Amino acid sequence: MSDVIHLLPDSVANQIAAGEVIQRPASVLKELVENSIDAGATFIQIQIKDAGRTLIQVVDNGKGMSETDARMAFERHATSKISSADDLFSLKTMGFRGEALASIAAVAQVELRTRRADDELGIFVEIAGTRIFKQEMVQCNIGTSFQVKNLFFNVPARRRFLKSDNVEKSHIFTEFYRITLVNPSVAFSFFDGDDEIFQLPVSNVRLRIENVFGKNSKKKWQQQLLTIETSTNLVNIYGFVGKPEFAQKSAIQYFFVNGRYMRHPYFHKAVLLAYNQMIQATESPNYFIYFDIDPQTIDVNIHPTKTEIKFENEQAIWSILSSSIKEALGKFNIVPSIDFDQEGALDLRSNLTNPENIRPPQTNFNPEYNPFGTSNYKRPVLDWEDLYGGFERKGKNSPLYPVDSSDVVLPSSISIETESTQQLIDNIETNSANFQYKNRFIITSIKSGLLMIDQHRAHLRILFDTFLNQIEQRKALSQQILFPELLELTVDDNLVFEQMLVDLHNVGFDFEKNENYNYYVKGIPDMLGPVSVIELLLNMLDKAKTTADDFINNLHNIIALSLAETSSVKVGQRLTSEEMNDIIDRLFACANYNSTPDGKKIMNIFSSEEIDRLFSK
Ligand code: ADP
Ligand code: MG
Secondary structure (H helix, E strand, O other): OOOOOOOOOHHHHHHHHHHHHOOOHHHHHHHHHHHHHHOOOOEEEEEEEHHHOOEEEEEEOOOOOOHHHHHHOOOOOOOOOOOOHHHHHHOOOOOOOOOHHHHHHHHOEEEEEEEOOOOOOEEEEEEEOOEEEEEEEEOOOOEEEEEEEOOOOOOHHHHHHOOOHHHHHHHHHHHHHHHHOOOOOOEEEEEEOOEEEEEEOOOOHHHHHHHHHOOOOOOOHHHHEEEEEEEEOOEEEEEEEEOHHHOEOOOOEEEEEOOEEEEOHHHHHHHHHHOOOOOOOOOEOOEEEEEEEOHHHEEEOOOOOOOEEEEOOHHHHHHHHHHHHHHHHHHOOOOOOOOOOHHHHHHHHHHEOOHHHHOOOOOOOOOOOOOOOOOOOOOOOOOHHHHOOOEEEOOOOOOEEEOOOOOOOOOHHHHOOOHHHHHHHHHEOOOOOEEEEOOOEEEEEEOOEEEEEEHHHHHHHHHHHHHHHHHHHOOOOEEEEEEEEEEEOOHHHHHHHHHHHHHHHHOOOEEEEEOOOEEEEEEEEOOOOOOOHHHHHHHHHHHHHHOOOOHHHHHHHHHHHHHHHHHOOOOOOOOOHHHHHHHHHHHOOOOOOOEOOOOOEOEEEEEHHHHHHHOOO
């Protein structure tokens, strides 16, 4: 029998390799832009079309390539960046595997134009599916330009595997952020089609963060970023952490090491612990933290797409990172007393080349400020009618109805009265007095005992049902606002926001799109309580983003819940007995009056028997 083993042709081998390196348009962008940075570019212009499916173009003013190099660059394992395995441990470049261009050329149509500063003419190379179609001298600018067209033109299976444009774009932005945030000394410009959506001048890190993420009113970067800076002979750590009150569910969090983005769950934990008690468990702080460290002491992941990096001295760095953040928070007068990790503290201090950096904060602690709870915080008392703006009563003791209720279809649930609902309503003793307990509970006497209702939760249920119904019936009323407020979004937030627009419109919002992903909020739901509209919208966006993949299906709920949360009666608010009656009446008109939309218990009945038992002796 003849031999059966043979070497795969290059085109096939490259395509297989490409499967690892090039998964989607974002991977092409990452590889090309990293190459430009490695080539010493100070200006990089990116253009994508159709979320990178038809075109990804990267133009740089870097050092360019010679004629031979331009051809060699597309060979597998062709790199100018390392020449021996030892070099792997002192990497100063982003790339080193020499696989990217070979992989891209295996699965796309690529045009390269490149010229070095000393050369009169540049080189043009056209290559597709690993086959060279053209190579010639051309006139072109100094630097390099890559055009990658029709990605996966020859691999239909992978093409089909790509997600919607919005998803692919958001992957692209993710890569773009990871590179731009750690290269503030490089100017970037980013075109989506013909729209320039990022223009990032050369700047410092702080300005770069602002330029990338916009001056979003919630995230107000200028106000929220606290500087951290620590130099030790082990590692230098610098960057910014967000003030606790800017923490959010989908926080913006970046670690970089030696100019490269990394994921590091262990250090991430160190950051979270430094904020211990200052933020809610469901929220997380924004941070941008940069490590400079001897490359010999880290292990850059050899896998092309993995971003985890191992550190030799993880525990020591943990302590340094932790104190550094606590110090920043302490300066900001949040931590009453700094608590250095006792364990790490000893060698940490001896490690510090500049112990000045970690002196404890001045303790002019502001006693008014209580980051740990809301007990000191008095909510402004809202006028009841304000709170119910857009509602009216149809008689002295009637529930509140939305104004112009002929237009508004009441929740269909109003007619669903299960036996127990009916029983319970019958059960409420007519004209029985209500009593408010601790400004939180409504207590009323019913035939079978005492009914205790959580006022906030009850109202949340009532408003949730109403808003949800409005969204679904598209019958909400809008109220124009006199001075439209500006909602500024980041590019990726905008992708999510666009998906919410129709529903927001149905519930009474009115937007006018401004350039650059900004919207003027011109109208708001008529029933909305007095709240900061922008904050409300950003909160909704946060929720939508953190509600897993399936958020479209939950969008109605998210919107209705956010609106209900902002407009509902709060714990601590005094209610008149009329208001308590309204809540009781309307609560029992809801199909599910037992629990809030997020599953919390609304009421409890203390039965007459129970009460009798208590007093039996
Ligand atoms: P790696 O980046 O791992 O070396 P690549 O396949 O990405 O491998 O690139 C191969 C080589 O092509 C690089 O080592 C570099 O010499 C050259 N090259 C790629 N892009 C550029 C660019 N924009 N400017 C100058 N040289 C480049
Ligand atoms: Mg590379």
